[in-house]
Amino acid sequence: MPKEDEVLIKVEYVGICGSDVHGFESGPFIPPKDPNQEIGLGHECAGTVVAVGSRVRKFKPGDRVNIEPGVPCGHCRYCLEGKYNICPDVDFMATQPNYRGALTHYLCHPESFTYKLPDNMDTMEGALVEPAAVGMHAAMLADVKPGKKIIILGAGCIGLMTLQACKCLGATEIAVVDVLEKRLIMAEQLGATVVINGTKEDTIARCQQFTEDMGADIVFETAGSAVTVKQAPYLVMRGGKIMIVGTVPGDSAINFLKINREVTIQTVFRYANRYPVTIEAISSGRFDVKSMVTHIYDYRDVQQAFEESVNNKRDIIKGVIKISD
Template sequence: MDNTKAILVVPGTMEIKPARVPMPNEDEVLIKVEYVGICGSDVHGFESGPFIPPSDPNQEIGLGHECSGTVVGLGAKVKKFKIGDRVNIEPGVPCGKCRFCLEGKYNICPDVDFMATQPNYRGALTNYLTHPESFTYKLPDNMSMMEGALVEPAAVGMHAAAKAEVTPGKKIVILGAGCIGLMTLQACKTMGATEIVVVDVLEKRLELAKKLGAMEVINGIEEDTVARCKEVLGSLGADIVFETAGSQVTARQTPLLVMRGGKIMIVGTIPGETPIDFLKINREVVIQTVFRYANDYPTTIQAISKGGFDVKSMVTHIYNYKDVQKAFEESVNCKKDIIKSVIKMKK
């Protein structure tokens, strides 16, 4: 078996290099990668370098963490899988020993080894990779490999909706209709919510939000977001407001949209400081941040498999592995046109 890996040589330049085929440890599987999704964090890494730069300037930087593939090798103690199984992976491997792991909140483990970042900066853009059996999941027969790769961002939406305790009857506003906003929309739908308003500034995204089940969509440039949301949902506002755009502008709108006793869920990564007028939310409003996911893969896989969670419609661009440089360049330069890009690893 021949292997290669795509490496970020310098910001703005990816290069495919030869690599050895890794040997699985006794509790790991060897996976032949088939699809890799391009995440916003990958695009940031391509443009500017990793969020957390490595301490060693000679450290190779791999990108990609949303992936699926086929099991082609087994460690000596692997029991759940066999050669030929179609799988995807949960890309963060926690320590399993700290307080947070033992409480089941392994997504906030301070020593997590998350792909394409510290400590190993190991990316999924490679022909073969190894991964622990315990963080590898078998795909249902009716789920495509591309859908399998998109379980990772879908799980972010499922985790956010679960943390917000979405139930039927809840009134919801989602600020941002990028990939994570649309995943959050669909997660809320799977949990029974129907009164969902989605806000964005790009019509292409709003059209897809409507197709995926939003009750109403609002263009934040053309309309007064707060006034329009309250016109649709009622003067009290929303039970739950999800900020998924990662923008200070939308973050500042959240206190104006949430009702008394409601919840503000910060899903996006918001840079800098965002002033909050606490007088506007001092009626038992909860503000909560959300980080990745924990114990959400099985539920997410099931939701996609049953057809209630449409990740395929979100894929606007598919690239071949050999065109990885083009894939990232267009992810930077064509952000208005791209909702979700994936890279097909197999010829």
């Protein structure tokens, strides 16, 4: 049963994140100290409230909700400044300290990090608010505005979420680069101005053409690749911004001679205070998360879901697991 400040949620949908796939293949990014520690998977989830703690006031049984999967300490400097996403003691699902995952029929979660879904949003969309909030956080941190030229490196889930977030903030000139045709088709359907297949075109030359040799105001690296990190400085304008959204290898190289003209490099870590604006964008129809779902699995087929996510990256843009109705 839930604690006094928690809600008990019957989980209905869980999105499959790249970090879950990594955990399935190789274990979590931060391995537990105890080698016998059980490790759960899943953190993108939504469902229906079935019970509430004695001090809960915002929710009642029957409410459809989603959650922020990271619960910070609430009292460190970062939390007090509103930057709770970088709290050093955050308890994030499927990772340290307890490695509890969302792939379960029921879970308890604090009221303060639970959100009620609008009537016109279903719980599949609710589960996908989490990756959408990553894209929204990246776009808002970058100060995307109308008139800005944008280049997005990577058209996986986070790249496509970032594309849609940029459009929500008024950007109309957006180039998306990837090496998989299915992802680029999706990017075009979601509103990319230009799509570039890095296996068929010279990415740098094509992006220079897109920006009329000026470079982009903002370059988003969402692929988590050493190759795209290396490309980014050649694509950004003087005084522009490079936003590192993907989980990039630690030894990736950047040519600092290409960014010494007051280019800003900023990393993006999850999100903070972005769920409300992201939920509103999805509810209003300006942010289409459901069309990105290419594969839906029953919870009984969870092994298959992860094996296909590992072996079929070419076809799977976003997979979700249906836990219950």
